[in-house]
Amino acid sequence: MPDVRLNNDPYNVIITGVGGQGNVMASRVVGGMLSRKGFNVTIGETFGASQRGGSVMSHLRISAGSCWSPQIPKGKSHLIISLEPTEAIRVLKDYGNPKVAVICNTRSVHSIGVISGDQVYPDLKDIKAWVSELSQSAWFIDATDRALKMGNPILGNIMMIGAAAGIGLLPLDCNDFKSVICGMVAPDKVALNVSAYDLGRQMVNCGND
């Protein structure tokens, strides 16, 4: 049995983004960290064809008890971690509720419809306002931009995990992160990932918006 208690059981987290942003890895890291704490973790993913430019979601169920459905029921998410701004809106439509918390990366990935001129990509300031309206609390992080400065845009997803740890809604801690990441990346990349995680945590604590 885990030492800590969850705010809700099962605690439902959705990590969402566009195929290729490291969504799956992020869910494995978070799932792995909470599994180490003794929780029963279930993760549902969208793989394969959806990756070709499509929206992807990972549904995480964290529970002290048993295994839950790999699909979160509608309107039942507690925390949404979005690697792309419009994906947050998409997920909130089906899985949001007035009490949900959202951490959102600000870097947009344009759909083919936007690139071809058939669709219009909304303004970031509008997206921020809408996400805030549909949630109880929302944090906006320039994760990709900071990650680019660190040398690799894919580190953005690690930064978002750090941010999730920083807001304190889940028992995510640095030691668990270090253990899990060591099993997933080459030894010479561990330090960089840990820096990204720490930076993410700081970004929410400093009220980065």
Added chain:
Amino acid sequence: MHIFGSRELVEAVLKKDLCTGCGACVELCPYFKSYKGKTAMLFPCTLSQGRCFAFCPKAEVDLDVLANRFWKAPYEGTPLGKYRNVLAARAGEKMENAAFQTGGTVSALMTLALKDGIIDAAALTDRNDMVAVPRLITRAEDVSGCAGSKFMAAPTLSVINRGVIQGYARMGVVGTPCQLTAIAQMKTNPLNRQDFKDAVALTVGLFCTWAVDTRKLLPLLTECIGDACIQGMDMPPPPSEIMVVDTDDGKVEIPLERIRPLVPEGCHVCPDMTSEWADVSVGVLEGEPDWNTLIIRTEAGDQLVKDACNRGYLKTKPLPAENLKHLCIAAANKKKRALIRARDQGLLNTTAKDRHSVLRLRPEILETIIDTAREE
């Protein structure tokens, strides 16, 4: 002005078999291409107005607009169009070593024009296998290689369009009446573009009664000549009812009754037999296979012919009255036939929003053309 875009061009012209493959819409943009004589749209473009539609000789050609621009007078509908002079002509001694069909007038004029720098490139039609293909010639000595009737429209204007992008500023064109109508449209800068430059300095028009759809002609040719190489094509004047194909295996005759069904609808509604929008127009001279009929229309054309005569590139003599009379009758009849057909198909002076005209002209002129010819 009635200018629309690529989608309308496809509906109003391509899908109605009105396209003669002149090439005016090809190489302006990535969307219209020509292959083996057939013009195709690769993808639709979203613009409501485009140069493709504006240049097309089968899409909303307003004959008064053209006549006002070129002759500073409205369109009169006379059989041969506006001209200064009609002569008989043939290539002079400077062209002795060149090979050409009939009189060689076209080759002579284009050779001189290139040599003298009147034009920086010439858009001509060559033959590749059995298919007529356009070429942009820059060396005078290469002109005669493109001599000879093809009876299939090549998208010659596509090399003009590409030539504009490549930076040629004074091109010459040898083309059919539909091609020269398109050039005339181009010269009016129909879309009022700021960056417009008239890059065509000389136009030589050919006489034309009809041309044949390349895709339909190819199987017939293959059937009649097999693997042999085509060296020339000719249609002897009436009462002859054959097309003669000169091959490396000998001459092959194809009855015209097999050729006529292969003529596109676009030719049937074409009122122009002598290329009325050219600087000079050239055709056969009935009864004298070594000479051409030469119609001079503009000052530029006049000057070129004078130069060519003075320098030994061209020989001229007066045109016999009988020839001129027959030419006028033939031209008037083509005009009348075409306009009646166009009117009956609802392709003239249309008013409905979803119907496009091939031609627009004043109703009184239309009446005159139809009535006058009836008197013959």
Added chain:
Amino acid sequence: MSHLLEAKAGDRRLLMGNEAIARGALEADISVAAGYPGTPSSDIIESLARVAKERHLYVEWSTNEKVALEVAAAASFAGLRSICVMKQNGVNVASDFLLHLAGSGTRGGLVLVPCDDPGALSSANEGESRHFARMLEIPLLEPGDFQEAKDMIKWAFELSEEILNVVMVRSVTRLSHASGSVVFDSLPETDKTAVFRFDGPYLDPMKGPVLSLPVTIMHTRQQEKLKQAVAKFEESPFNTYIGPETPELLIISSSVCHLYSKEAIHILGLTDRVGLLKMGTTWPLPPKLMENYLGLTDNILIVEEVIPFLEENVKILAVELAPQIGIKKFFGKKDGTIPTVGEMNPDLVVTALCKILAVENDGVPEIYTRRAQELFSAGAPQREMTFCAGCPHRASFWSIHNVLQMDNRQGFVCGDIGCYSLAMLPTGFSTLKTLHSMGSGAGIASGFGKLGPFGFNQPALAVCGDSTFFHAVLPALINAVHHRSDITLVVLDNSGTAMTGFQPHPGLPVDAAGNSVPAIDVIRVCQSMGAIVRICDPFDLEQTQQTLFKLLERKGVNVLILKQICTLSPEKKAGKNFEMTVDEATCIGENCGCNQLCTRVFKCPGLIWDKQENVSRIDEVICTGCGVCASICPSGAIKNKEVA
């Protein structure tokens, strides 16, 4: 060391369903694993391939699923345990052999693991493998969660050896590609020797020849084996019940659907009114167990995906047991309580329960839902599926589409399964006009190519991948050559089975475990059949189009191989060919002469359209530097600079 091996017995790990299955196979001490890549099944073979050396396994990506099952069967006949893995439609491909195998029986345990894709998240169909078990009379098991995904495999191998026949263990996407907690068991260390005994008498199951003949005798045996399995099913730990002793409503479910049902009961607070019977042994249904639970209540809801397989089987039993249990009221797919199409989820079960028990669900306030829907319409542009930036298929279909348009004879392309299936969408210029199963494009085109005598004069093309070429195209190609069909086959060779995760195939010099193996040369194979073969680099648009024009004029069978490596392959990911830039002064943008060709029509995700400035730009994060956009730019504004 693979994480599948580094844990000990008693350790708990977060594992993907497929990894749990692989671990189960290792704990069951298999020797051979064979399969064909197919989402959502591929990771099972990949996981086993990674540990093949250490665990002394033979792991193979076979040419197709039929061959994979035959390879697994051989191991079984030689007394070894083997596992065979495929996606749902792979069973269709393997079914002729499976029919005969079920008749002949097996020796070493043989477990067939099809992974179905309800809702077609990564398929062109949502067909099912379950009915093959019933039709071919073999036992069917369905794990309900991640622990079962592992534990059931060992149990299945024991069952297979007890009854001497193949056992099917069916997974689904939401189990195979989901992850959950799994407690490990120990890994056995045994020595095995493979021997094929065949000299014994005809009907000796362990020592005679392996035959499905004489048919009626072997079929009788087959049915007896099934009865043996049913006896074990009555006591199976994989059939579980949670709920009140006398529920108002009994839900019968299987697979991951039982988790949805459990969740729905929890959401609505119906734990004392609704019982949940989870069946892990779903064919044949154990009648005594069923009688027991069907007797608990008159109202039964059956939750499964996709077709009403479980529902119909339960209803048949209910009719047979009617004298004992009475008449039941069934809810499920047949009466419209559950949808008959698509995958299940907790909300569909919630809706069903609300309807049956007349309860309300306190969901999200309607005002929130309405507002979220409103904002979604403006704030979340739909993401079309697209080829990756730098994908050779985009360039290939650009050329094929344009050549067909210029050829102007209403030519068309018949496709099959792979990333290039996306060419039915605007990303591939909607070039594909038929799409069915592996290799079907070539077969269909071969049929079109014989319709000349009926006035058919449209050029018929087929596309296939380098992997589907070996899987199913060969017989169709031979058919075309032999019957003088006029077709052009375009082989899109990107050096791997890309859509499913870049697995190797017989055209490559490496196998599933990374060993060096001979590659079969596609060119020589086609030439030896008598087809004309040409090879082009699809990134060289001019050469590709000229070659295709020439082939379209040729009668007979033409093969055009467009060879360029997949942009997701490890070699390609290493670096760009070119650095791309757009000269904004030269860019014509949406005006006449271009009308946004690169972003509106070519639609590469590596490009950005700036509507304000009327120019295109390169997205450096996404662009992979293939250089094709520079070839198509009409103004020459897009430039490629070679990277040193």
